[in-house]
Amino acid sequence: MPLPRISLQALDAFERVARSGSVQTTAAEMKLSISSVSHHIARLEDQLGVVLFDRSSRPFALTREGHQALQHLSKGLLHIRRATNETAISGLLTTRSLRIGIVEEFESTVTPELAAFLTKQMPQATLSICNILSHQAADLLQKGEVDLAVVSDAGSANSELASVPLLRDPYVFAMPEGLRVAPADLLADAEVLPFLRFNQGHLIGKHIEAHLARNNVELPNRFVFDSVQSIMAIIASGAGWSIITPLGFMRAQRFAANVRLYPVPMSAFSRDITLLSRGDFDSPTRQALAGLLRQIMNREVVGPACKAYPWLTSQLTLKE
Incomplete structure (x- = not known):
């Protein structure tokens, strides 16, 4: 059977909505109107003959057919993006x-x-x-x-x-694996486990301290480090907790098995x-x-x- 004439922008919109669960977020990322993203998704569903999202949930959830489509279409998009980028780079870097x-x-x-x-x-x-x-x-x-x-x-x-x-690299709580304490309890009781700070000479340290201050959180200033790897090593040993980002977590994978990430129990940043x-x-x-x-x-x-x-x-x- 002939392939449907599906636009790459519709596939891109589908993948982004599947990832974020939000048409509004996808519209902002793609610099399109919300109605345009919705039209792309509806058109794709019509061309494929299946319902991709359960729109009764917030955020949007993929249907069984949506999960199957995402699995296959994402692989195709990855190869298209890679080919596009590699072609552009090879042609530009003269x-x-x-x-x-x-x-x-x-x-x-x-x-x-x-x-x-x-x-x-x-x-x-x-x-x-x-x-x-x-x-x-x-x-x-x-x-x-x-x-x-x-x-x-x-x-x-x-x-x-x-x-x-x-x-966009969000800040998250990093705690020892298996610690039987809720993240919010670490903010409420500084004696539960020491807080490991980033040096405020670095932007990440300044950001974290500013956000704690905005949320009226005061934590003892006992342990300060320049390196996320040092912080991750201490957390993995069970001797402290910190606020880091997923990027830092991925950099220190040797300690990841003994560290657990959680959403921040205050306003996200x-x-x-x-x-x-x-x-x-x-x-x-x-x-x-x-x-x-x-x-x-x-x-x-x-x-x-x-x-x-x-x-x-x-x-x-x-x-x-």
Whole structure:
């Protein structure tokens, strides 16, 4: 039988709604109206001859047929996105030199994959990838020491810099596996288990402290660390708890089996991962690299984290 003429945008909308359970969230991600997303979903259901979502639930839940369709269509979309990104990158990277700065959180996940791919695509070029701190990015870019920078929360960056959003990385509670204490109890009683802080010299430490203050939470200032790996090691030993992000959790996988993540028992908050460059940097190359980074982040971070913790599906999301 002939294949139905299904648009890629409809498939993209279906996958996004399946992931978030929300037409409104998908519309914002795709920069479409809510009615346009709803039309895409309805049209896809009509073409496939099945109902994909149970619309009586909030968030939307996939039907049995929806689960089957997602399993197959997502694989096809993954290959289409990968082919599109790889074709764009191979055609754009004719430059003789490319210097990229990336925050350390990606050193064990995204950075190695990016390095391997670009080295293959740029065999005659000079390529440099280095670890940087987010607050260093604007200065490094303006001085010409890097061409692009992958950072967290670029909201305070120089307005002359161009930015492309990549990932929404939510803050979560990290507790010892098997701890018989509710997350909210850790906020109410500081004696239950010590709180492990990030150094406030880092943006992540500043964000967490600011959010605790907004929620009128005061915790003893006893243990302070620069590294999420140190924090994860202590949590895994059962000697403390912390507020981290899924990105940090995925970076320290050697400790993951003895650490459990939970939603924060107060107002949710997150940070954004962004690609920055100077305003005069080639825009198509910047956009193509952003697409490649999203693809790698989805494979190395978002997919594994959401598989381990399905409740992260609507929170740990790629940004367009």
